[in-house]
Amino acid sequence: MIYGLTNIGVIHTAISLVAVAAGFVALIRDGKIDVRITLGKVYWITTVLTCLTGFFIFQHGGFGKPHALGIITLLTLGVAWVAGYTHVLGKLSPYVEVVSYSLTFFFHWIPGVTETTTRLPLGNPIFASPEAPELQAIAGLLFLVFLIGATLQVLSLRKHLPYSPKGRLT
Numbered sequence: 001m002i003y004g005l006t007n008i009g010v011i012h013t014a015i016s017l018v019a020v021a022a023g024f025v026a027l028i029r030d031g032k033i034d035v036r037i038t039l040g041k042v043y044w045i046t047t048v049l050t051c052l053t054g055f056f057i058f059q060h061g062g063f064g065k066p067h068a069l070g071i072i073t074l075l076t077l078g079v080a081w082v083a084g085y086t087h088v089l090g091k092l093s094p095y096v097e098v099v100s101y102s103l104t105f106f107f108h109w110i111p112g113v114t115e116t117t118t119r120l121p122l123g124n125p126i127f128a129s130p131e132a133p134e135l136q137a138i139a140g141l142l143f144l145v146f147l148i149g150a151t152l153q154v155l156s157l158r159k160h161l162p163y164s165p166k167g168r169l170t
Helices: 007-030 038-054 065-086 090-119 133-160
Strands: none
Touching: 007 038, 007 090, 038 065, 038 090, 065 090, 090 133
């Protein structure tokens, strides 16, 4: 075991770090996660693999909140993909796609911060449990960052999508 992680936990963590790095670079470089380009494909694949490997980790007992988050993440990835490739939501499709991929990036941070701060430093972790009030505050702050980023993405999309003369989407 490395840092209290099982073998599947080590693999899961390594894959998730690739996903987070790819998502971070995409958001900084392109302002969004775009699965039509290599970096976005890496993000999508490693996020799916992160979820799938997470289903085999039961460090805290049986099926729990992290497993539920994995299911929600996979569903959100599906919504983003459908919105982006089928345009089933019409004019809302590009917005749903971009915000959904960003939401999955936010989802990565919840278990990432929780697991890191409840395991490290070894023998004296920052927080005693995943229910620590400080972790709730950090999750709230991360959600605020997501909301700000998603708002900026929507505003950016509105600038670049076709408009009618009244300034509304056509």
